[in-house]
Every structure is written in C-alpha cells, then in structure tokens.
Amino acid sequence: MYRLSSPLGVVRGIGPKLLETLQTAGCQTVLDLLLQLPLRYEDRSQFFAISDAPQDTLLTLKAKVLKLSTFYKNRRPITTAKIADDSGSLNLMWFNNSFVKQTLKVGQEYFFSGKINDRGSMVQPTFEKISDNTIHTNRLVPIYSSVLKMKQGSLRRILMEITQQLVIGKDQVSDLAEKLHPVPNISQALTELHFPSEEDRVVVARERLALEELLALINHSLQLKEQWESLTSAEAIETRPPLIPKGLPYELTGTQNRCLTEILADLKKKIPMNRILIGDVGAGKTIVAGIACWQTVLDGKYAVIVAPTQILAQQHFVTLQGIFPKLPITLISGKEKKFELDKPQLFVGTHALINKLDKIKPGLLVYDEQHRFGVKQRSEALRLKPFPHVLTMTATPIPRTLLLTIFSHLSVSVIDELPKNRVPTKTWVLPEPKRADMYQWIANQVKAAGPGQFQTLVICPFIDLSHSAALENVASTKEKFEQVKKFFGKKAKVDLLHGRLSNKEKDRVISDLFAKKIDILVTTPIVEVGIDLPQASAIIIESAERFGLASLHQLRGRVGRAGQQGFCMLFSESKGRIVKNRLQQFSQITNGQQLAELDLKNRGAGDIFGVEQSGFGDLQFASWTNFELISVAQKVLPKLNKDWKPIFTFESEKSKELLAN
Template sequence: MNFESKIELIDGVGKVLASRLKQMGILTIKDLVYHFPYRYEDYSVVKKINELNHEDVVTIKAKVELIANRRSWKKRKVVTEAIVDDGSDRLKIVWFNQPFLIKNIKAGDEIFLSGKVEINNYGTQMVSPSYEKSTSKTIHTARLVSIYPLTQGITAKQFRFLLQKVLLIIKQTKEFLPIDIIERNDFFYLNQALEQIHFPQSHDSMIKAKKRLQFDELFLVQLRIYQAKMELKKSNAPRIKFLEKPTVDFVKSLAFELTTDQKKTAWQIIQDMEFGKPMNRLLEGDVGSGKTVVAALVMQNVILNGYKCIVMAPTEILATQHFETLKKMFDNHFRVGIFTRSQRIIGTESLNKNLIKQKMKNGEFDVVIGTQALIQESVEIKDLGLVIIDEQHRFGVGQRKKLQDKGQKLIPHFLSMTATPIPRTLALALYSDLDLCIIKSMPKGRKQIVSRLVEEINRVKAYDFIKQQVMDGRQVFVICPLIDESDTLGVKSVTAEFKKLTEEIFPQFNIGLLHGKLKSEQKDSVMQGFINKKIDILVSTSVIEVGIDVPNATIMMIEGADRFGLAQLHQFRGRVGRGEHQSYCLLFSDNSGEKTVQRLKYFVECKDGFELAEKDLELRGAGEVYGFRQSGMPEMKVADLLDAEMISLVQTEVGEFFKNNKIEDYPDLLNLFRQKNIIIHFE
C-alpha cells in the first residue's frame, strides 16, 4: 500500500466505514493521513491512585480486580462498573451504555485509564475514561491524544486505530522540500511531521510538526504565485501613457470631490500601466467607498490611448447599474455598451447578438459592461487594453483566462475590484500575485449607519419604526438565513417571513421575495422592482446583490444575524446608507449565548470593514469567510492565515529558492506542485 491506495485496502475498513469516511472526503490513505487533529487531550501525566485530586486529568496504570454490568433503575441505562488497584489504592471506574466492555476488559488485566477524576460523597472515581491494555503501545492513553473532526458513526478511537495501521506508510513518506530549507529552519522531515501531528511524543514535538505542515501549505501556494508572477513579467501589455489634461477635466466634471484615497489609488493604477508590462491589481474598498469612479478615471486614460475596456459584473442587475453609472460619468464622450443575457446595447443602439459581436470585433466601442455572456469563446475583442472585474472572488480563474485571451497579441491590464476587505496577512499569503491598492476613507458627507442589536421584547417597536420609514417614502431590506423552515436550527425561513410580513405585519405595503431558487429572470424582475420603488420591503436570503445601489433604502433588518459572519453582515449593512437619508441596520438573533451576543455587539460598535474582516478570519477561518472552496483557492488545513511571521518566512524562502534553484531539479516538489494545481488570479 501507499498514499494513493484506496481506504478500503486498510485492514478492518468495510463498506460501512468506507462510506462514512468518504462522507468526510477521505478516499485514499493520503486523505486519511492529511485529516489532521483539531485539538489534543493531554493524558501524559501518570499518577498513582493515592495521589489523585478532584478534577485531575490524568492517566493511571492499574490491575482490574472486578468488572460487571448493571442496569440503572432511574434511566434504564447499562452501567459498567470496575474496581482497579495500582498497589497504592483502589479506584472505582464507571462507563455508561458500553456493555461490550466486559468482553474487552477482564479481571486480572493491567490497563491504562485516562480521564477526569471525580471526588464526591461516594468516594473517588473516574467516569467514562479512555482505556488501553498496558501490553500495547499507547495511542489513546498516557500521552497527548489527538481529537479529530469526524462524522457520525466514526469515533476518535477508531480513527486513531486506522492511522496506527498506516504508520509504516507514514514513516516512508517522500521528502519534497529542499534539504537546506529544512536544516535552516530546524524543521521536521515530512515523515516525522506527519507522525508527530497524529501521535506526538510531547507538546513541543506537536508544535514542531504543525509548524512544518503549515509551512508546506503556504510554500506550495507562494511557489505557484511567485513563478506565475515571473512569467507575467516576460509578457507585454499595451503601454498606456498618462494624459493629464483629460484626467483633470474629468475630475472637475464630477458632482463631488474625490477623497485622498481615491486620488492615490487611481494614480497607482494609471502609473502601473505606463511600462508596457501587464498590470495585475486588486482595488479594495469598503462598501460605498467609491471604487467605480476610480475605475472610470482609469478607463478614460486607457480609451484615450486608443484601447478598449471590459467591465465584468457577477450579475445582470449589477452590469446594468455599472452601464447607467458609466454612461452618466462619461457624459456621452465614449461609446459605452452592455452585453448580457437580455441586453445588447452600444451607445443608444440596441443590437442583436451577432451585430454586437461584430462591432466588438471591429473595435466599434470604448467600454462594454457584461456578465458571463462576454466570456463566450465566439466573442472577439479588438484592441483590448483593460479588463476590470467587479467582486473578483465571484469569478473562477478559467473565466478570467478566457477574458485575457481576448487581448490577442498583447496581454490586457487586469484590475479586480472588491468590497470585501481582505486582512493584510491573508493578502500576503494568498493574494500576493495581485498588487493591492486600498480605499479606506469614505466620501464626504456620508452619514454613519446606525446599527442596533434588537432584543425580541422590542420587535414590535422595530416594526413600528419600519412602518414609519416606509410611510415617509423609504424602502427596507429584510434578510433571512434559510429558504425552507428548519426546526432543528430554529432559523426563520425567508418564505415564512415573507408570508408573516405580507399577511400580518405590513399588509398595506408592497413586499417582494428574493432567494436563490428563483430563476435569473425572476430575480432580476424583483430587484428591478425594488430599484424602481415599486416594492417597499424586500425579503431576501443572502443572495442580495453585492454592490447593488438603492439610495432610497434606509433600513437593513437582519433575522438570524448569528447565522452570518461579520464580513457578510457588513456587506448587508452596506446596502443602505447610500442616499441623503439617515440609515439603520437592525440585528435580530434567537441565540442568546454569551459568545454570540459579544460577536454581534462587536459588529454593532465596529464600522471598519477591515477590522471586521480580521475578526471574522480569526473566528471562522478563510474558507468560510472568502469561500475559497468555491473560488479554487487551496484549502488550508493547518496554516494560520493570521500568522504574519510564518507568511513572511515562507515568502523569504520562496524568493531564496528561485534565486538558487529551478523547480525542475526537484522532481518530488514538481510533482506535488502539479498535483495541487493551485489557482492564482491571473494566467
């Protein structure tokens, strides 16, 4: 057997166990070995029975004097009781609902017992301890014992047994890191790290194993990013000169004053395109910080240099919004178009599919905004100079590559925009292929959104407040976490909430319903109705569009707020507060747990999206916050994306590696590198 062998080949893995392991994504021995513990029980302290104290978490080694089952008269449970003796004293052991133990443990057996000690009026005892025969090498007792995230029907003990059976394969694991990196950083070899993460000899060896495996995860990602960045530097892109007068005129024509951050980021982007090498930037700005006008400034410079621009939006509604905004900003100086499922326009001319494709091929446009329809292989684009993608994490790399392929001989410049703040350490670890520019300050005169965590006792007051706002001509979002009723989670469903608000609470108002199960046309119709003020209250799941602009909406009411992460709550909050009226974000939660309440109160007090993103990353991890599994980013099993020191070390080592080596000289590393197929943000 080896790492690629199927899990069924391990002795004792039958169809049922294999099926349960597959539910956890464990199909091969490698999957099993790379399913790491999430914590450890410390049973390394071994004591004599006469040394035990109340609530000690310890191991004892003792001989079984007697063991028997009995029925508990109250709850009809099977109770297994044993008396053990280690020569210093005797101790009572109790297990519940494990009648089979009397077959495994016999009087006269010498065993290890690990668990918590209880001392009460009835004497000293251990309840439900782990046990192991003293004749075997301990993996469940008398050491640091690994605890795993598991599915129903698999126990931690069972999982450790499986790992013990493949220990020989673990010991034979091939090393892929260059030896000088291992020696320079005093790392474990890979086989040592994998053994010690599952069966650590000590706390120090567990920490050392984790450090090596964290390094590996980040090293492979950074290696791919660094290599791709070097490749990109060899490519050529349009040389876009900075045209000062038109830029100054454009800024003067705006109805508002640009913030310092907007000016700075626009200048960074414009400068980047002057050198004839492909720009690859991420423009990060909190909700409502004014990224679109920065993009417009940059696009004008590209167009006046004789090149074309494309703006990709994740949805048709957002594409339409960008189309209307840019037409207004450019004031008919440029040919602005839109290419979506239902709209094909350049300037004021509506076109059929073939005609708009022909015009794009001939270069008879300046900027086109589109959705997936733009990435069709049959769409050719003449003189493509700049690709802008709004909310970049919503697009896969395959789609990005198709867009850049349309640039023909020269690679177009690439600007990605997101309103999801990315913490610095995460940006360094996973987005270092993109040069970051950040808009932190908000436009002048924008009112702070008032946020409140509303207790259930005040719900009627909240409804009265909403009623008054709607009567004053304002609009309201109501967000719910699930589509269908779920009694087990106790979460309000969007359909039930819609019914309640329509029939009981606000029968006098027009209420719309939006969720992921609606067809695209239905979603667009509902959203357009809200934008056009035909809908007063919109009840929606989290599908509510990122970046959608409804200046008349002043209340964001979030049911089951505890079900959303801080970053997502902040995105919801950013849907309001875009007009002249004071806006409000009202949170409701059925969960009164201390941690939940603290987290939601933190959100209410904190208005900074970057701070909230940092906190969210700390609490939930990058996979949850940024959806990396969906976006193609690697899943980090052990790497801590808040560990700036480790990320810095990895980047230093990757730089050193490419300075002195070629990846082709390390076949095992190259093989792993190819297997990982790590996705980056450009091709």
C-alpha cells in the same frame, strides 16, 4: 530507510491488501500517510503500582502474568488473566479477542494500560512488551480517524516503523527559522505529531507543518505571479491628458487618486495588469474603474466590465453613462446574439459577456466582485490573445494575512476613505419586542420625508420558508412581505423583489424603486451586490446570524449613500452568546477591514469569500490569523536555496482559480 516520497508498498508491515486499502483512502506515499495526523491523544503515561492504582483513571501498570485462561459464554470467548507486581495483583478480562491468548505468555512482564473498574478489575486493557519506546502504552498514545479503515494498533505500528526509519536531508526551513521562531526539523516534527514525548511538543511540531504549508502557499502564489508576468502579449495602453475627464459629479478623494495612478501606470506596461481594487460599498470604485476604461477607449481599444448580476450590470451602465456622457457604452445581456464592433467602446454586462471576450479582444477587463463568478468563467480570460489587462473590484475587505499569502500574486489598491459627504451608518441589534416601535418610527420618517424620500430595505436570507427544522426560524421574503405590508397598510408603499420573479416584474419593481414609488422593499441579499440606491436611508436585516460580518457590512453600505444619515437594524432569533457578541461587535465597528479580521478569526477565510467559489477555505495546519508565523514564512522564503521544494502541493484547479483572480 524511507523517504517522504517512498511508495507505501515498500514499508515493512504493508502487504498488498492493506496497500490497496490505503491507496483507496488517498495514501500513495510515506508522506501521505504521515499527514494523516491523530484526531487526539490518550494519556497513558500515568504509571502506578497495582496497590496504588486509582479506579476509573487511565493508567499504565508494569506487571507479570501469573495466570491465563479462556472460557466461552454464549459462544463468545472470554479471556482472563491475573497479573501481579511487587505491591499486589489484579484481574484482567478481554471479550472475543483471540489475539490475547496467542500473545500473552505466563511468567513474562508487560505494560498494561486501561481503567480499573469498581469491581477492582481491568476490562479490555491494551498491553505490549516492556520497552523504552512503547507504541500503545506508557506514553501519549495517538488515536486516529477511522477513514483509513485500519485497526488503531496496526496503524500505530506502521507509523512507528516509518518514523524510526525516516531519512530526510538537511532541513533548511528549521535552520533559517531558528532565530525568528524556533521549530523542530521536519523529521522530528512528524515523529512528535504521531508519538509525542510531551503534550507541549505537539503544538510546536504542528507549527513546523504550519510553517511549511505557509511557505508552500506563498511560494505557489509567487510562481503564479511569475507565470502571469510571462504573459507578455498585453498591449500597452497610452493614457492621454487630461487623465481625469472634466465635469465629474464630485472630486476624487486622495485614495481614489492614488489607486487610479497605480492602475494607469500598470496599463502603460506590456506585462498584463493583474490588480485588485478593494473598497467599501460606496467608496467610489466604479468611477476609478470607469476612468481606466475611458482612457482605454481613448487609446482606440475596447474595455469590458463584467458584473455578477443583470441588475448590477444595468446599474453600472446607467451610472457610467451619467459620469461619462461622451464615452460610448453598450449594455450586453444574455439575450443579445449580435453586437457591433465598429468603434472603440466600453461593454458592460454579466457572465454572458465572458463568452464574447474572444470576439471583443478587450484591452482592459474589469471584474466586479470576481469571487461571485466560477473558476471556469474567470479562466476564460487566460486564453485571450492579445492578453487583456485585468482589474478586479471587490467590496469584501481582505485581511492583511490573506493579502500576504493567497493574494500575494496580485497587485493591490485600496480605497480606504469614503467620499466626504458620507456619514457612518448608525447600527442597532434589536430584540423582537422592539419591532413594532421600529416599524412605527419608519412610518413616521416616511410621513415626514414624503413618498419615496425615506426608503427602507428589509433583507431576508431565503425566498420561501424552509422546511428544515434547523432553519424554521430563518426569515423568508414572502412571509416577511405579508407581515410588513399588513403592519404599514396605507402608511407606506411596500413591494417585493427576489430572484424568482420574472424579468418583467423585476424591472417593474426596480423602476418603481428609482422612481420613488416604493417606500419599503422586502428583498433577499441580491442588494448586497445588486442595487445602487442612493436614496435608501434604512436597512433591516432579518436572521442576521446567517450572514458573515463582511456580508453584513456590504449590506449596511447600501444605505446613506447620498450623504443622508443611514440606519441599520439587526434582528436575530439566535440566543447563543457567541452570535450576540459578534452582532454587537458589528454594531459598534464601521471599519470594513476590522470587520474582515474579526470574520477571519471567528468564521474562517471560506466564509468571507464563499467556500465553493473561492476554493481556499481553511488551511490544514496553519491559521489565517497567525500573523507572526506568516511573517516568519515571508522572511524565510527568499533565503531558501533554489533547489528547495515544499512537501505540500496545490491542485491544478486551485492554481487556475488563483491565477484567474
């Protein structure tokens, strides 16, 4: 008898050498091996009499061995056999396979699976003794990856041994899910996944593992929330009237007020806040976070806003100075070695500021676009004492299924309405022949509006042309800059901005941009989180197929921010139907949440957040888009006994990442 936790060394058929091979592949326990699911299945269940057997069809015969012999050709053994049933006979042949002669016995019946060729014989067939529970023939047969470096037949025999002797206690999950979404118990599911009785059972069995995975994920997230709430060393921040400072440049929207109320309520608690503020580009997240920082400083504590780029940090610094003229604000860059802690104030900076948190000891720590920071950087806050309240801002819309699973340890505030003066940006997917007409239209707009009054951003994925054949058509900023400059000549002032420019040159370009000395800026996606340019009216996105819908939406949100009509033009070299459909959908949908759901469905969670930075990519068994099963998991989890333990676990680094979110 085996349990899921049994070491593989106790399994019959696994000797020391094979055990070492399996352990090298990462398989230590029975569960580890059972989770090495088949890549596919071969349908060897079609049973025929020899006389009725069609050619070139995978089938199984039940026949007796009449003759068996071996001869050599070029020193290679070739084994032949003649088999027969009541309807006829058939010749079989195996190359370089001594196992056949050692195993087959003349006069005995076997199952033979394979394809009959045009010569009326079967080459390299699989065979085994007649049985009601076969492994290699007369059924749906699992085909595995070669990663385990085992022969298919040997692996199937060991897995059959395990599934037949597997002992698992009462399955609470399948019992509780019975009325909501019936699934087999875990033992049945694992057996069906390796040795399915019917093709449809594979899908149902996989759903059982998917449900287990979702339960483990949500349970893990709840444990993180409990762990966070146990960090009771945060200092409560008392808010003071007026909650919203007088003289703001515009009135807050209803959802901004709601989000601010939620944040200020958290700040009053000694349990540290761990809240995410979600809102489209231009929705007004910065002013909401700014008010929270203002209240923190009024209460005699330090506040910190950490931005992913120096450009965005400078933007926040300038913006917040304009909104809160009486709030002491200090901009920290990587160059500053010393800074004063003489009075409560707001510090704004990049990742360089993270290294100074232990000295500042902030009451409130705000991350802007936190997924652009590494796990190690975000985890710095976990070591601070007293513990800060943490607010994360993101313009990346998060699909509801993710909010219910990997983000369920966070409190969520959503700004889902734009300021009253914003109008939806008009979007088109343009063919290359329309480029010249579009450039001329921009030139006309620049002429009509005056210098610097109709600014256009041209976004390219790369700085230089790629030398890879697969990426040779992907636009680069340097090449595009020369093309745009040549077309417009004296009709418009064209400039270039990318990450490899010197800091001095970057500052010069940005200064000219805000001074309205530039009409067209050719740049990289640095503007996605880097430049708040209210007077930008148009954006051209080159090689648009290289971006996810969420990234395209953030780029589009960079124009039309001062209430003027915004325009977004997409170009793509891709001829694929899927890409064309995806870009057309983007051109017709302005709701970021809808686009995030589409991105999740089409490209996966890792694409929305960046796989390397986020650490959660694709699930192994479940799907982020299966809202029904996620809903079942949420209903089942609270009803499970306290002694329930999921069969899936999560790595400590991923736990650290999620807690740091």
